[in-house]
Amino acid sequence: MATQLSSRLFHKIKQGGTRWFYSYNRCIVSDKQSLSKHLKREVHDIEQVSSQCPSPWMLQAGVCLIRLPLIEEDLSEFQKRYISLKEQMEYENSILNEWELEKIKQTQLMNDIESGKRDASEMDFKVSKQDYEDDYNQAFKEFTESTTELDLNDADFKNINRRPKDYLVLISKQKLGNDTVWMLPTEEWQEEENLRQSAERALTSHCGTLVDASFVSNAPSGFYKYKFPKNARTDAYVGAKLFIYNAFVPRVSETQSTATFNLDIDLNKMLDYAWVAKDEMRSFLKPKYSKAIDEIIF
């Protein structure tokens, strides 16, 4: 009975790009109805069932450690055009300021002195504002922005400051049965702790206690269900339900985050780790797994 319930839990059909239909045990529920209202009935049935036979799914908590972008994205061509238009319009709708008024007065004075209308003794300035402006413009032309920036090694997956414009996620290589698999740091849920604590435990056991990440809520941010490979399946567990918790790495300075990890293969379960952007996830993780994480990162 329990295995039947778990087989076709979610089957989503995308219609028109905006509406989602969930089918649960072959009955279709529109997203406008509240899912929980529908599931409450079923939960009652499950509880009766689960008291007879426990669920075959191992509960796991995983940590989606996110490094937020360090640098803004570049402005697109259209945005630059719009900004220049707005600056132009602001200039056109503005009034003259004191500098410009002085400039006009000084040019008028100089013209009058040249034409003889006024006396040369009325000059109350040595360097006119126009001359200052010419100097400034000249200096601006000669100015070259130094292009030496901090050396950012984008190719090194272990560098936390790589790809500063993207959201990065930490994934680690772990043992699953006899294979090594790239996945989020996960830990099995133990009795007498709630899921958030097991997620925090996953973080410290895989990455060490030096990582200062901030978890946002007690509720999981995402969900992924998978079956173990056949040699790893036991009588108790067919697969696992992974509840993913979002955590954010703090920023040390304007352009740097730090998180120090110890790759101790015996103590930690982490054989290898990588900071990975959204487009690179497919090459490391399975497609469904990467999709589960993809939409949790903003």
Add this chain to the structure above:
Amino acid sequence: MALKKVFFSLPVCSSRWISTSCSRSAGFQGSKANIPLEMKLRMIERKKRRVEKLSKQPLAFIPITDFFIPYSWKMDKRARSKLEISEEEEDKRVLLEKEWARKTFRSRKQESWKIKLLLRHQQRALEELRQESEKLYNAALQCEDLSIPFTCRGPVQSTPLEGYLPPLGGYEHTDPLFSKDDLSLPEV
């Protein structure tokens, strides 16, 4: 006092007494010039008490008057000479504005869709959790031990230059924050 009586005896309707340019509480000119010392001291004491009352209240912030345009700015000599904009240029500008409106609407829609997705994923995870165990589900709904308010420093425009040391020190605000109430006492 005699004058006051004359005032009230004027033929005015008692239900609608409209005061004109004379202020009701103005009093008479020069009425405070020749006052005996005792009266002056009494007035000063009354003012002291009023000042004490005011000083007990919290200081009020200076109201912001940035939006009052100085009159000298509205003079003709401050006006910039108007640039001639051709019809083509005007059309281009209008079309650019419209495209901007369309793009910002679309990007806002995308952002709200992303937020909806985040919420949906969380809802789904919670419902799956509920199927497994009610106890864990209730624990997940708790509002304690959350990092609220969640503060996060945003991205910057560019990386700092190599070997650049920013100058030390902070900023000090020197604008007066509080309005100066009329707490000065009159001279005897």
